[in-house]
Amino acid sequence: MALTWMHTRVAWIGATLLCLVALGCASSGPGATNDTGGSHGKGVVEVVLFTHIEDQTPDGTLGTDQNRMVYTGLRSKLIELAAYAHTRKLTWVLEPDWKYLEAALLYEDAALKANTNGKNVFVYLRDDLGAVIDPHSHENGGYNYPDVAYLLQQLGVGGSTVIGGHIWDPSLPQFQHWDRFHNPVAGEKYPAARWRGDILIGAGTPNHVNDPLVSGVWRPRDRDHFFDDDPVGNIVAVGAWHDSVAGVQELVALYARKTVAPSVMLTASWNILPSEINTPTGPADIDASVFAPMAGLRDQGLVEVTDFTKLVAKWKSEFGAVAGQYKP
Numbered sequence: 001m002a003l004t005w006m007h008t009r010v011a012w013i014g015a016t017l018l019c020l021v022a023l024g025c026a027s028s029g030p031g032a033t034n035d036t037g038g039s040h041g042k043g044v045v046e047v048v049l050f051t052h053i054e055d056q057t058p059d060g061t062l063g064t065d066q067n068r069m070v071y072t073g074l075r076s077k078l079i080e081l082a083a084y085a086h087t088r089k090l091t092w093v094l095e096p097d098w099k100y101l102e103a104a105l106l107y108e109d110a111a112l113k114a115n116t117n118g119k120n121v122f123v124y125l126r127d128d129l130g131a132v133i134d135p136h137s138h139e140n141g142g143y144n145y146p147d148v149a150y151l152l153q154q155l156g157v158g159g160s161t162v163i164g165g166h167i168w169d170p171s172l173p174q175f176q177h178w179d180r181f182h183n184p185v186a187g188e189k190y191p192a193a194r195w196r197g198d199i200l201i202g203a204g205t206p207n208h209v210n211d212p213l214v215s216g217v218w219r220p221r222d223r224d225h226f227f228d229d230d231p232v233g234n235i236v237a238v239g240a241w242h243d244s245v246a247g248v249q250e251l252v253a254l255y256a257r258k259t260v261a262p263s264v265m266l267t268a269s270w271n272i273l274p275s276e277i278n279t280p281t282g283p284a285d286i287d288a289s290v291f292a293p294m295a296g297l298r299d300q301g302l303v304e305v306t307d308f309t310k311l312v313a314k315w316k317s318e319f320g321a322v323a324g325q326y327k328p
Helices: 065-087 098-107 111-115 121-129 145-154 178-182 244-255 282-299 308-318
Strands: 019-021 045-052 093-096 162-167 199-204 216-219 220-222 226-229 236-238 267-271 303-304 325-327
Touching: 045 145, 045 162, 045 244, 045 282, 045 308, 065 098, 065 282, 093 162, 111 121, 111 199, 111 226, 121 162, 145 282, 178 220, 199 267, 199 282, 199 308, 216 226, 216 267, 216 308, 236 308, 244 267, 244 282, 282 303
Parallel strands: 045 093, 045 267, 045 303, 162 199, 199 236
Antiparallel strands: 019 325, 216 236, 216 325, 220 226
16 A cells, blocks of 8 residues: 654863854854744753664564563553653654564454553554654664554554654665655565655664764755755754753753754654663653653743654744754
8 A cells, every 4th residue: 555654961061062053054153043033932942752662572473472472561561651641741752663563463452452442552542642653663674664654554553754763874884775765665565655754863873872962953965964954855854962851951051041042943852762661660760750850841831842743843834944953
């Protein structure tokens, strides 16, 4: 069926080590601001809290009792985590790879769906608990991003055009050729499925050992000029910044100190790992350490906890799609 459809925290040594790179503008350097659009009032940091389910999950061979047990155990934890986010009125984004989706197609029977209002877990998370579902793919095991998007559609939660994480550096053998998504791409497992992603998130490196540290939104010019903005580009990248509450607070401080003008959108996002969720008290711990402080910053009007699609839509409608990056 056709579809139309990434750390270490930097110490603050002083303003002389900070610079704002405002793409397409001359303003840059220590303490620089970039007034490239109309006033947006007090700067609000855009934050996305997401979870990647990787292509090894659930462990074991699909269709076996062990595999089903791992699937259902994580299923319960995801529901618990989503309930905490929903209670605090926070958006949480789930980005699964192919294996968990194929497992869902096998295991989401009437008995399992009895505790999710008769819905498969993804529809329940979205419709009942407010989660957002995007594709994520390491493009291993014979599956690529269009295959994952197709599986999400089969499960009733398709439609996202988010490219949920990728290896961005073209010098690395694991480079994922994000630029091919300028046009629709066919699936590998399901070649009739065609999909064009247009929002790049989590630009990373293998094992996240040398990920770029950047906040903001821009349109990468090409694979060799990833951080240069192309005003007519049809793929948008969202900077991840630090993966911590403290990292968000750093961005809040940049607005407060007027190091960055409110006309520049600052962004932060990070992966709440399944290994953190799957501990006996994982969802409650995450609620206390991540959701509660984010809700507090939200209630002060300092951050907005959103999803990638809404973030980019806001960047276009309220910030005039003016590209900007902040790098330490």
